[in-house]
Amino acid sequence: MGQDKLPLKIKNRWLPKDPATKTGVKMIDPTAIPMYKPEEIEPKWQARWEADGIYHAQTDPDKPKHYALTMFAYPSGDLHIGHWYAMTPPDARARFKRMQGYNVFFPYGHDAFGLPAENAAIKRKIHPKTWTYSNIERMRKQLRSMGNSFDWRSELTTSDPEYYRWTQWWFLQFLKNDLAYQKMSPVDFCPSCNTTLAREQVHGEDRHCERCETPVIRKDLKQWFFRTSNYAEELLHYDELDWPEHVKTLQKKWIGRSQGAAVIFRTEAGDPIEVFTTRPDTLWGVTFMVLSPEHPLVEKIVTPAQLDQVRAYQEQAKRQSDIQRESVTREKTGVFTGGYAVNPVSSEHIPIWVADYVLMSYGTGAIMAVPGHDQRDFEFARQFNLPVKVVIHPEGTDLPLPEEMTEAVEAHGSMVNSGPLTGTPEAETFDAAVRYVEELGVGKATTNYRLHDWLISRQRYWGAPIPIVYCPNCGAVPVPEDQLPVLLPDDVEWLPTGESPLKLHPTWRFTTCPVCGGEAERETDTMDTFMCSSWYHLRYLSPHYTEGPFDPEQFRYWMPVDTYTGGIEHATMHLIYTRFFHKAARDCGIVTGNEPMLQLRNQGMVLGEDGEKMSKSRGNVINPDDLVERYGADTVRAYLIFFCRWELGGPWSSTGIEGNSRWLRRVWHAILEPYAGKADEDTLKALRRKAHQTLKRVTYDYENFEFNTIVSSLMELLNEMQRAKNAGAYGSQAWDETVDLYLRMLAPVCPHIAEELWEKLGKPYSIHLQPWPEVDEEAAKDELITLIIQVNGKLRDRIEVEPGISEEEAKKLALASEQAQAALEGRPIRKVIVVPGRLVNIVG
């Protein structure tokens, strides 16, 4: 280094153009300045940092810890600009925290199991394992080019047997503690991916697969579930968490708590039909019941006369999920079963219908229909000429006649036409109705949740095998822990047939029963990959630990995660699963604490230059490797941090990044090119003031994820430095102090150039291990402030005053302003508002 000379033609850059401002400044030998060559300094420092292990986190009870975690990515093969955007600002913050004296742990790994590997395998005839691991190899290199301060010693890959051994172990712990169970149930099945999906992986009104958008179908399969819904209530509590409101709202909606009552109706034959209602106060308004087409009782109550119709309807409903549903305002459909139920409060006999607007997956799959006070029931009643009753009278309204109603009255009100509860005032209806059914022994208050148990079985190859053996004598037997991992065989036909590929393996599935030693077969389904990502933050702590999923000593020091960052798309999936997982693990006695991640922040998305989502088909994809080659990683980092608010994201601009490239070159030259001259005291004071004001601002911004203004503040400071330098500040104490602060503030954003300049100035290696500087409040203080003078809220004048100016003095100065007086046009002054140190508003 230091060999490259500047071409002579740019020797007079930075020289003031106006002779009057020259103040005798003379540049000393500009040709001695090496050029800024990121392509040379970046790999050099990356190698050095890694060799020296400066980002290795070491447990140190005397130091405050900071576990900064960024969501690991699926190794799809190429590092996308989105990965840079997700990882670079958190890296800058982790670096800032490190300089602040925290013992920072910032790990990285690969979420390597999953469908794309299998799909690629099918398409290109490459083994999923080969594909995945070569992608990982490639991404490792790309990840290193970012210059992130990852602690690579903790790198993990979820498809390594060393990792999934413990994924299987967790499954066994949950099984042992009755948090995992197997049941036959209608599940969502993607006919294109040939596997079942968790409820969360089914999207949209047409209920399509999140990955391939094929509408899912219902299948009755015996599958494994986790008891996520046991934690529905606890998951609604966020007191310990500093999470974005938006994410909490999404989760709360997803969990879907609703309070109401469970009420048992009976068929005329005496079979119970339990329903859930949020409106027990409308019990006397029930005029029919509706069962979901899949409801088991349908078989029993359907009369021979109605059988054909009901069967046909059930068949059609089953196909429904196959069919793209047309519109939101679908007409209600349904069929009468021929059976009748008895209303437990009124003893009225009411018809039982089957309709697909009642979902088997919510509540009990059966409802009491109150067309007078529920819009859906109302529409159904009108469709099939069923009676409507009015039993609630909202205050201040006229009681409508059922035959004249055009919509249901959903408002609350006092009870009418409700037997012994008639006349109950609005405020008491819910409690009175619940008490009434409780006394009759036909119901009770309950809370219902939308959240389902988590279906974790997948009929795919590239995942962690579920460690279960089926024995004809002993049933489903867990594989003993000392026999883990249940290894995924390599020689498998992974073509999707709708069956688990492992089932087609000639030998793998055959084994012996761990209990009786007899012939048995392995479970051939694998686990949902969200299972792998629910606990990776724990494995990072000790990725090669063999005594358990993590080293408890490491856990005690590092957990919980202090800062977790990633995309919003995981709000109702990964982020619910991992919270559930931690709570379940806590209840198994394996971990302590209630929450795994204390602080959560989400980044937005980098869009293409056209403002649209980046996609290959649109041709608007930005490739980070090309950018690094052209500008260097520091410029790419700076641009990503600068160009928009991190949580919002925004469109990429290929001219915008030029600005950041220029900025770093200016930083380079401003600091390295010497000037002769002597600046006056005021210039130096102003320089220090700006430096410390910037430090104050930048410190706040790093702490609060306000990344874009970090870069703009540093740009402002550079502009000030340039002015001071032109005025002869170079080489002064104030200059040296400012440069020192500048590099420390720059280091988290642009680690390479900061390190290089730091070294060139003869400062001790490494800048990334230097302490974060303290703000000199005295130096940061403004000498003069601009006092704003308004008349009737409009700016009329501004005057320079001492910051400590008294209200009286400010008022006097304002009233003395000619501009203000002119604006008053002789009107009398009614009021004067003085905001100390800011403005005076004269109202006249």
Added chain:
RNA sequence: GCCGAAGUGGCGGAACAGGCAGACGCGCACGACUCAAAAUCGUGUACCCUCGGGUAUGUGGGUUCGAUUCCCACCUUCGGCACCA
């Protein structure tokens, strides 16, 4: 339909707690350097204007001495949910 986020110059964005709207950057214009171009440096850059000022933060109201910021209604864009009983 319900829930959430966001609307500020030609563009990306700034404005910590209701007090100078447009920091910083891009782009553009002009100038310097150059034979010339690029690069670099400098200056300017919301709109209107009768040059005094006036108008501007999606639209319309409101609160306030004062609103990009708070409240109400609406419009647009993006995201989530999808008959949840």
